[in-house]
Amino acid sequence: MNRVKTRPPNGRSAVGNQVNFTAAGGKEHVAARMAEQTDMVLLDNVSFAYDGQHEDIKNVCLAIGRGEWVTLAGANGCGKSTLIRLMNGLLRARCGCISIGGVRLESGTVGVIRQKVGMVFQNPDNQFIGATVEEDMAFGLEGMCLGAEEIGSRITRYAMRLGISGLLHRHPQELSGGQKQRAALAAILAMEPELIILDEASSMLDEKARGEMLELLREMHREERYTLLSITHDAEEIAASQRVLVMDRGRLTADLAPRELFRNGDLLRLCRMELPFRLQLAQELEKRGIPPVPEGDPAGTAAYPVTEVMRKWAFNWSM
Amino acid sequence: MGIQLEHVSYTYDARSPLRQTALRDVELDLAEGALTGIAGSSGSGKSTLLQLLNGILLPTEGSVKVLDVRLNAGEKLPKLAPLRKRVGLVFQFPEQQLFARTLEEDLVFGPLNFGASPEEAAASARKALEAMGLEESLLGRHPLQLSGGQRRKAAIASVLAMEPDILVLDEPGATLDQVSRTELIRLLHRLCKEEGKTVIIVTHRLDELLPYADRWIIMHDGRPVFQGAARGLVDTAAKLPDYGLSVPLSIRCWHELETAYGLQAEEPCLSPAALAERAMQLMEADARKELNLCVKSC
Numbered sequence: 001m002n003r004v005k006t007r008p009p010n011g012r013s014a015v016g017n018q019v020n021f022t023a024a025g026g027k028e029h030v031a032a033r034m035a036e037q038t039d040m041v042l043l044d045n046v047s048f049a050y051d052g053q054h055e056d057i058k059n060v061c062l063a064i065g066r067g068e069w070v071t072l073a074g075a076n077g078c079g080k081s082t083l084i085r086l087m088n089g090l091l092r093a094r095c096g097c098i099s100i101g102g103v104r105l106e107s108g109t110v111g112v113i114r115q116k117v118g119m120v121f122q123n124p125d126n127q128f129i130g131a132t133v134e135e136d137m138a139f140g141l142e143g144m145c146l147g148a149e150e151i152g153s154r155i156t157r158y159a160m161r162l163g164i165s166g167l168l169h170r171h172p173q174e175l176s177g178g179q180k181q182r183a184a185l186a187a188i189l190a191m192e193p194e195l196i197i198l199d200e201a202s203s204m205l206d207e208k209a210r211g212e213m214l215e216l217l218r219e220m221h222r223e224e225r226y227t228l229l230s231i232t233h234d235a236e237e238i239a240a241s242q243r244v245l246v247m248d249r250g251r252l253t254a255d256l257a258p259r260e261l262f263r264n265g266d267l268l269r270l271c272r273m274e275l276p277f278r279l280q281l282a283q284e285l286e287k288r289g290i291p292p293v294p295e296g297d298p299a300g301t302a303a304y305p306v307t308e309v310m311r312k313w314a315f316n317w318s319m
Numbered sequence: 320m321g322i323q324l325e326h327v328s329y330t331y332d333a334r335s336p337l338r339q340t341a342l343r344d345v346e347l348d349l350a351e352g353a354l355t356g357i358a359g360s361s362g363s364g365k366s367t368l369l370q371l372l373n374g375i376l377l378p379t380e381g382s383v384k385v386l387d388v389r390l391n392a393g394e395k396l397p398k399l400a401p402l403r404k405r406v407g408l409v410f411q412f413p414e415q416q417l418f419a420r421t422l423e424e425d426l427v428f429g430p431l432n433f434g435a436s437p438e439e440a441a442a443s444a445r446k447a448l449e450a451m452g453l454e455e456s457l458l459g460r461h462p463l464q465l466s467g468g469q470r471r472k473a474a475i476a477s478v479l480a481m482e483p484d485i486l487v488l489d490e491p492g493a494t495l496d497q498v499s500r501t502e503l504i505r506l507l508h509r510l511c512k513e514e515g516k517t518v519i520i521v522t523h524r525l526d527e528l529l530p531y532a533d534r535w536i537i538m539h540d541g542r543p544v545f546q547g548a549a550r551g552l553v554d555t556a557a558k559l560p561d562y563g564l565s566v567p568l569s570i571r572c573w574h575e576l577e578t579a580y581g582l583q584a585e586e587p588c589l590s591p592a593a594l595a596e597r598a599m600q601l602m603e604a605d606a607r608k609e610l611n612l613c614v615k616s617c
Contacts, residue, residue: 017565037613050464056423065487075468075496075498075499076466076468076469076472076494076495076496076499077465077466077469077597078466079466079468081466081467082466088461111582122467122494123412123414123467126413127416130490170339171337174331174332174337174339175362176362176363176365176366177361177366177411177412177490178360178361178362179362180521198492199467200467200493203493203494204411204490204523205361205523206358206360206361206523206525206563206564206612207523207525207564207565207567208560208563208564208565209360209361210377210523211565225513233495233496233497235497255369270496271496272496272497272499273496273497273498274497274501277526277568277569277591278568280591281572281591281594281595283591284591284594284595284596285591285595285598285599287595288595288596288599290595290598290599290602311578311603312579312602312605313575313576313579313580313601313602319462
């Protein structure tokens with residue numbers, strides 16, 4: 001079920017879109033939802049330190065509803081990958097409470113939770129096990145004790161979906177970087193997890209493959225059976241998602257709609273993000289006194305009349 | 320001297336039934352002191368091509384000439400250490416080239432290996448660290464304890480520290496945040512223009528590199544299907560989808576401007592600022608023309 005439309009704007013402060021997740025309101029909200037146990041991801045006051053002393057993740061409270069598509073943005077080294085590794089027990093939180101799909105993460109529940117969470121890493125080499133792409137896809141499915149027929153059918157289906165049918169008999173190390181990343185994603189999708197976490201999974205893909213992957217994410221989101229959490233620096237991927245979480249030095253500092261992020265210069269700087277090309281060009285044109293042609297209004301407005309000269313190249317700045 | 324590839328083919332597992340040809344009869348000429356961008360879809364042979372440039376892979380057919388070293392298929396190898404000192408290669412995945420116990424050890428490894436004194440090596444390491452915008456506090460960390468982006472910067476810094484004449488980078492911007500990607504391209508552009516280094520970058524993001532690259536190579540199915548400057552790439556952009564690439568937005572915008580103003584064979588402006596500036600000039604020239612016409616007809 002897609003609960004997105006009914007979600008309250010949880011944890012948001014009245015000031016702009018920046019959020020103080022350590023504020024009492026946010027905590028209470030998360031605590032209340034902990035009791036509900038209906039969200040896909042619930043983090044309550046989670047902290048973590050690699051060296052046991054200096055916190056790399058600081059008091060993070062977060063709720064992600066089932067079926068949501070959320071992106072996680074922030075500068076290199078701000079803790080994005082660390083945060084998601086806490087969610088399936090790859091790293092153990094120093095304090096706080098984590099619950100995935102209604103199951104609280106504890107030593108006895110790690111197995112159950114890992115079945116719910118499919119994770120695709122930055123470097124696909126870190127997750128290949130099989131001697132061929134097909135074996136690699138089968139590995140996870142065999143672990144789920146599926147029948148041979150079901151395993152075969154899922155491999156065929158997801159290999160086709162990711163365009164790697166021709167690579168099934170190849171050794172993962174023989175593949176190019178982009179092919180590896182698609183093979184890694186196919187192996188995870190075939191397990192049909194509820195929560196899919198992508199750690200810059202499209203970073204090695206070429207533009208066309210990145211576009212295809214974005215389309216795949218859109219499709220998966222429409223199916224409503226997956227919750228998607230994606231770490232990315234890609235403006236288009238962020239724009240396509242429903243919600244962006246911004247991290248800075250181990251804290252969640254904002255939770256907002258993508259279009260709000262693109263309008264917020266301070267937050268963009270914090271994430272070390274640049275505007276998409278079209279918006280950059282629109283800004284450069286505006287700096288030179290050439291306003292963008294308003295959509296559906298080719299004559300412009302009284303404030304920004306579009307002259308004949310400008311109309312020769314009516315640059316459409318909308319994304 | 321530069322880099323020349325003559326009839327180069329490369330086949331993985333050439334003697335096994337799993338043989339797989341990654342490069343086919345490649346003829347290439349890469350100019351010294353230029354910044355060259357290489358693009359192509361996944362599996363088109365880009366990474367294989369790069370690994371031929373410092374002898375990590377040797378051609379299965381043909382001949383690779385890098386500076387004054389020639390690597391001929393099937394012949395006894397010349398000593399590769401001098402070549403590797405002059406050609407620094409940054410791999411696609413940083414984990415493949417970080418191996419020391421701390422970031423500092425990784426950074427000084429290259430310079431020490433090529434005969435620098437410990438003091439010189441430490442100075443090169445710090446310079447490279449600063450160039451990549453990494454904090455000194457990270458020096459004591461194990462390289463694999465760094466974040467993905469920091470690790471990539473560390474891998475690039477470890478090659479910069481060797482101060483090679485030719486810098487070859489395979490997708491150096493992947494997993495970096497956007498500002499870091501732009502900073503890296505500017506740094507490489509500066510090293511090329513101010514210090515005369517030859518820079519070769521494989522990228523999936525043509526838009527980002529287009530304003531900086533002197534030359535482009537488009538790879539498809541193991542062959543270079545385009546070699547030339549940005550102007551040539553703009554002219555042949557319509558073919559890019561045939562090679563599994565989409566037409567970069569900056570080229571699409573430039574095409575729109577060319578069509579609108581009837582521009583011909585003009586050096587393309589491919590950064591947002593340059594494009595906006597050119598559009599402005601054209602609009603102003605048009606306005607002046609209209610005004611003149613108006614004055615004459617009055």
